[in-house]
Amino acid sequence: MAARSRLKHDAAAPPDVAVPAEKPTTATPYLTQLRIFPARHGKLPVLGRSLRITGGRRGLFRWVGSGETGGMSGMGSRGRWALVSVGVMVVVLGAVPSGGPAVADGGGRLVDVSDPVFYVPLGPATGQTPQDAAVRFRYTGDGSGGGRAGKVRFDVRGLAGVAEVTGVPDGCTGEKTPVVTCGQTISEGPEPYRADTVQQLGLAAVAGAKAGETGVLRYTLISDDGSLKGSGSLDVVAGSPRLLVSDTGPRTAERGEDLSIPLFVRNAGDVTARGLYLSLDPTEAMAIVGRAANCWYGKAQMYCVLPDIRIAPGQTVRIDPPLRVTPRPEAVDPLVSYAVGLGTEYVNRDPLPDYTRGKGAPLRATPAAAPDDVDFLDPSRAQFDVTVANTSDYAAIGADITGRVGSRVNVVVGYVNKGPGVPRDAAVKAVFTVPPGAKVVAPPYDPELDEEMLPQHCKTSDRDRTYVCELSDGLRKPQEFAFALRITGDDDRPGSVTVRRSGKAPEDPVSANDRAPVRLTVTGPAPATAATARSDTSPVVWAAAVGGTAVLLTAGLVLLRRRREAARTKDTP
Template sequence: MVVLVLGVPAGLLGCSALSGTSRPELDVPFVFYVSRGPEGDPESRFGIREQSGEQGSGRYTVAFDATDLRGVAVLKTGQDDCPVRLPTFRCGGELVDRRHGGSGQSFRVSPADGAEAGDSAVLRYRLTSPGLPSVTASTRIVIGKPALAVETRADRVGVTPGGRVAVSLTLRNTGDVPARGVSLFISTRDGLRMAGKHRNCRYRGTTSAWCRLPADDVVIPPGASYHLAAPEAFTLADDATYPTVTFEAAGLGADYVPPEETASQYASGQGSALRYLPGAGQDDGKDAGAPHATGESAAHLQLAVRSTSDLVALAGTARGPVGSRADVRVGVRNDGPGALPAKVRVEFTVPAGTTVVSSPYDPERDEEVIDQVCRALAADGSPLAEASVRQPSARRYVCTAQAGKAGATTTFPFTLRIDKETAHRGGRVTVADGDSHHPSNDPKTANDSADVAVSVWPGPAWATPGLWATAGIALGVFVLVGALATWRRRRAR
């Protein structure tokens, strides 16, 4: 979608020395690509938006001159409040405060009969508003679209926590027109950081980069490949286990441009310039089995790190007299040394002589039809209820936890009713990997299970641990008040 913006952007707000009026500005993309062919969208959405600065500035009129589009592209009405009457037409409305999203119109554009890939024409705009200077702008409409396929490869099979790795990048234009300039987003997660910062890229910390190289720096013809002049270097955190880097590329004009409030969070680097060279790049000297990834517009490369995560089962103790209700928590702790950005399966077998009266339940998940974190299971392991609803009482439950960083703990609350005084056996918590693609490589399996104990003491059902705790606090307060009163009486003598 092409966006036409009228406004006084942050940093451009000001007054004319002669007239004292605000100076509006049109901000439009320099190019709009129209997909063609059986696999392309036969009609592309074309939108414009007008905005004022901090407050509305009355009515506006936008004059469109589509004379140059004849034989190249067809512009059609997208909504009734701005009908298209070629070759020139006008649209108008009230300027709306940018804080409320502005006002706008939308159109549809498709290739004209006989138009071929690479044909182009210019659509011109002229905006006028009473009391403000007129503003002109234009967008080049191009038939066809560049499409950059992405291929990445690490320089080695395995890396160690705290180490370094270099990743090569190759872009191939699978579209039908040249990519005149290239936009590249690089983002990392789960313990991977960029080792350097190019001066022609903008960065948000060490995990996100945005590089827009103009046509003067790189043009990729259809069918051609270009690669980075030097692989991108990254460092790994000490607890990295499954770090990932994503490369997303597009030709300028077909790329995503973040809004100003997001773009302003990026700062320019100071290192060597990022450059592209013709060709698919050389893999000489690289391990053929090294991790690699490809994608139509983005590639997600996950590295293999020689690290492990020790998963530890956590089991509480239910305490109280027969007939009482006792809270118990079960879960998992990641004892590291590696972080584990993956799900972990926590299975809870209920102790004999007790009944589950409450299990984890989130009403918002139920309303949004999202799986509850814990599911009730039958003896054969099949679910007893739909995943999003409140789970019934059962003898087995399976919960899903996120292992997280080393030292992270996740527990789930259950309430048990102690039905009878007996040998409360069979209560157990067992943890295991929940994602076969991200195993923990747990080095200590002995602590993957833990017993859930039940401690029964004599007394009525209401004599719960919570009651005794409350009584103890009350007694302590009573003793303190009595001591304070005695001290005051002695001072008064």
């Protein structure tokens, strides 16, 4: 099995590599490419088109080509690193291993870096989904970039009785023949724009194939001008391992107490699992204890590779010694995620950038029966909550308001967590009681919440006299809410802000600062502006003037009538 030795190179001193998010060079259909860049600023590798990540900080991923075909798939929520690390380690290959024959071209050559084993499930009853096989070549020289035209030829005659071709990408011919030929663009850009040339081929087990039966898929990549050529082969195994991991369940811990994580792994597939990897990804409020020699450690995560372990179908192994974590001083409700997967067949042992290899006793996988009360999870990843005995001092943030009657003023109220505990997702409420001499004219408003059809942080149910503002307290910084008020009168009684805990919020040992005043100082009546004078006095003046005019007019008419009547009387004989 010489092909399998391709990935067994030294993992202690690989090149420092990462994958940026820039677009890869143009490729033919179903070509997936990666650019390998030096790691910068301690960031994890970011995968480009070859590993499409969907679903935000929460981690759905799958291998795709430009034609959206096949590959390894998985999903993660809070166990995001554990799962994404699978994809990262597949492609972040360190020192180029020695593959099949390669033809040099001015210092550069094509080297086969494909996975040495590909599994084809034995039908839907196994619970395994067929994937497309993928072969990968790496150009080792400093080419001009852009690549050159070429072809990949698959010789499928070695698959007889085990697997058959079920589909070919666009640009391929010979689906029903012994040799499938696919047009390909050979990526040969210089560093740091290095990209792997990848070609996929749909394979499935043939009817009657038995678990463990193995065929050989041979392949060659050659440029049209004949100057570049690389070849290799991979084992195609009927059946597939299916690893399950034990469910740990929720745990409790004291501050500073080490927490042991017993892990069991079971192979529920129909062929032997060759090699094992596992990853551990606690939230940053937990620290990993110990540094095993076959594990690599980042800021808050770790992953380990046990390449030589074999887990037969139905067999269970125990990870020894158990993994351990300990709460940091701020831990209240941390989350621990972990995952297991196949070993070097799908996961390369090169460390990720900014990860350091441990020097302690290595982890082992020991055959053992799991306790009767242990449940196994499928897919092979899990997470559990830890409740830590801790406290948090929540202090209300009040305010001082100053202004004349009728003026509009801005006020910011809220709360701050003074620690030591910092909950991950505990809900904390700030209850704002508006001073009697003011009213709310504009409560806090977040347009993004409206766009996402989510409720605003602050709500009222008593005609704007009291607002309840709620946020998920995950940071030790002030949580503030901005209101606009109008001063309505000279009532200078204060309002208040009160902090209320709910959900998983820890105990608050200091109650004296849970309430803060919102003081109102009225500096005078509303100013009598010209507009105000007109609007306030003009109707009265106008009414008085009209009334006075009417009285005078009436008096004049009466006097005039009397004079006319007197004159008529005098003239009468």
